[in-house]
Amino acid sequence: MSGLLPRPKAVPTKRLLALGIGLVLCFAAICVSILWEMAQKDYQHAKEAATNLIASLASEVDRNIELYDLSLQAVADGVKLPDINKISPELRQVVLFDRAASAKDLGSILVLNAAGDVTLDSRTLTPRRANFATYDFFRVHQAHADAGLFISAPWVTTEGEYLISLSRRISNDDGSFAGVVAGSMRLSYFHNLFRKLNFGPDDSMVLFDTDGTMLMRSPFDINKIGQSIREAQVFKQFPARTSGFYTTKSIVDHVSRLYVFQQVGHHPLLIAEGLSLDGIYADWWQQFWLIGAVVAALGVFSIVLMFYLLGAVKRRADAETQLARLASTDALTGLANRRRLDETLAVEWRRGLRARSPVSLLMIDVDHFKAFNDTYGHQAGDAVLATVARCIAASTKRVSDLGARYGGEEFSVLLPGIGKAGAQEMADQIRNQLAAFRTGQHELPTVSIGLACITPGAEHTSHDLVQAADLALYEAKRAGRDRIIVSPIGRERPTPRRAA
Missing domain, CATH: 3.30.450.20 (PAS domain)
Structure with missing residues (x-):
């Protein structure tokens, strides 16, 4: 007896969820972009500072070597x-x-x-x-x-x-x-020169010749002097380039560093500074965790708020659906009301018009209901109406069938796609079920049923179906009640059917 049930208002949960997550991800992407740019700036600043320091040291070493070389040349000429x-x-x-x-x-x-x-x-x-x-x-x-x-x-x-x-x-x-x-x-000259510089705990400064022999290194370790570092990455660039930079793990102590190197003048010497990547990014990591914590907190808050809003929207949609259901349901009987019957009939009529399939309608009236109500009271009368409604609900098994309270003691049953024979069986079933019920010590009143069946077409409207079923019900009451009358539409005359 569902007919056209009021559809729950669709809540765009997936769309709202995708929008909320998308906003969080966009905000996170912006923060990641800012952090990435900050990391690149820290790297660039460290590289520029190391380049300037290496250039200054190379210039000083070159000047001293040149002065000493001039002395050697003067002796060779003298x-x-x-x-x-x-x-x-x-x-x-x-x-x-x-x-x-x-x-x-x-x-x-x-x-x-x-x-x-x-x-x-x-x-x-x-x-x-x-x-x-x-x-x-x-x-x-x-x-x-x-x-x-x-x-x-x-x-x-x-x-x-x-x-x-x-x-x-x-x-x-x-x-x-x-x-x-x-x-x-x-070599103490270079040792004293490097010792004047301020290094991070994992930074290094190295002087070596073009054959890869280490001449001096800071932090100083006498065992490292004379060691060959020919396999170092610097020799992948030198001598094609006399200065440059690269990032690698040291072959001496296996610390990852940014290395900046430069040749000392035109002499077979190279000087390189290695800046620990951990030292370069130390401040950046602090900012990363701080900003990351703020972004994570905002993300969690946004997601919680989003789910709260989704819940509120869903609760509102459920409330609206419930209100719509109450607005289309008769409170006493639980069947559809007149408004829902009219809406469903309009839809089913258009469907029948497209499919050229019949639409049947039963109009049911409780016989002598006013007298029963006056005799036994309104509560007994309400119980009768509820019992009739249960019989209608038990008989309408299909999803498309719709039982409704038309008004007062009058009911309707809409049967899309069912011809007159099927509608007559449905009417008999309702009357037979009603006969099996009793309300306390009182016999249930009988019902009169008017039946109409029309195949939608240009010559008929849904109003014609209601009017035909109503006229058939009037004929059943006029003929003595407790019977089924089929509308003469499509037949030569109404056919009464008495209770067995």
């Missing part, structure tokens, strides 16, 4: 003067060696002959007896006339000092090898 050996040893020292040779962190400048023996020493008039023919800074110049300034790998003196040698070739007038002028620079 020893070839024709009368240099004729002057006194004191004057020769003044002519050949300037004050740079006695600067802090610089060792003696030695003049070696073609056999590698020491012939002159900047620190004494009587040079020590020593031979350096097996040292790399001697053999390089012996083998290559165009070696220029050579900077050796670090080596240790008998006193335990770590030095690097800077040397130049001495050539005869015919270009043949005449010896080497060699000076030394203590």
Whole structure:
């Protein structure tokens, strides 16, 4: 007996949920974009600061090496003067060696002959007896006339000092090898230079030659001096690029860092600063967790609020549906009311018009109801109406069937798609069920039923169906009640059917 039940108002739950989650995700995406930009700025600032520091250090080291190299070149040119050996040893020292040779962190400048023996020493008039023919800074110049300034790998003196040698070739007038002028620079110079800088706990500063030999590193570890780092990523860029940056994990201590490197002038030296990524992003991580916590809290609050609003909207929709159901239902009998019957009939009539299928209507009236009501009271009368309604509800099994209270003691049953024969069976079923009921000690009143069946077409309207069923009901009452009368529409005359 459902007929056209009032449909629940659709709550766009999925759409509202998608909108709410979309807004939260958009807000989160904006925050992620801002955080990403902040991280990039921190990275860029760290790179720029390291680049400036490396350039400053490289410039200072280059200047000192250039000054020392000028001293070496002056000695190499001076020893070839024709009368240099004729002057006194004191004057020769003044002519050949300037004050740079006695600067802090610089060792003696030695003049070696073609056999590698020491012939002159900047620190004494009587040079020590020593031979350096097996040292790399001697053999390089012996083998290559165009070696220029050579900077050796670090080596240790008998006193335990770590030095690097800077040397130049001495050539005869015919270009043949005449010896080497060699000076030394203590690695403590670089150690003191790096120690002046402020580093993070995991940052590093490295000086190494182009062969990958580490000359100095901060934090300082004597065991790391002389270690080869030829496999470091810097050599994937050098010598194609004399400066640059990259991010990698250190092959020395396995800490992930941003490295910025630069060649020291035109010398075979490279200096690189490594900034720990954890140090670079330390402040950023604090901001990340703070902003992340705020965004997460706002997201949770938004989702909770969204579900609360969805619940409120759903409750309102359910209330509206319930009101609509109450507005279309008769309170006493639980059947549909007249308004819902009219709406359903209009829909089913249009459907029957499209499908060319019949629509049947039963008009049911409780016989002598006023007299019963006056005799037994209104409560007994209401019980009769409720019983009739139960009989109608029990008989209308299909979803499309609709039982309704038409008004007072009058009921209607709409049967879409059922012809007259089926409608007559339904009417008999209602009357038979009603006969089986009793209300206390009182016999139930009988009912009169008017039946009409019309196939919708251009010659009829739904109003014609109601009018035909109503006229058939009037005919049943006029003929003595307690019977079924089929409308003469489509028949030659009404056919009464008495109770069995």
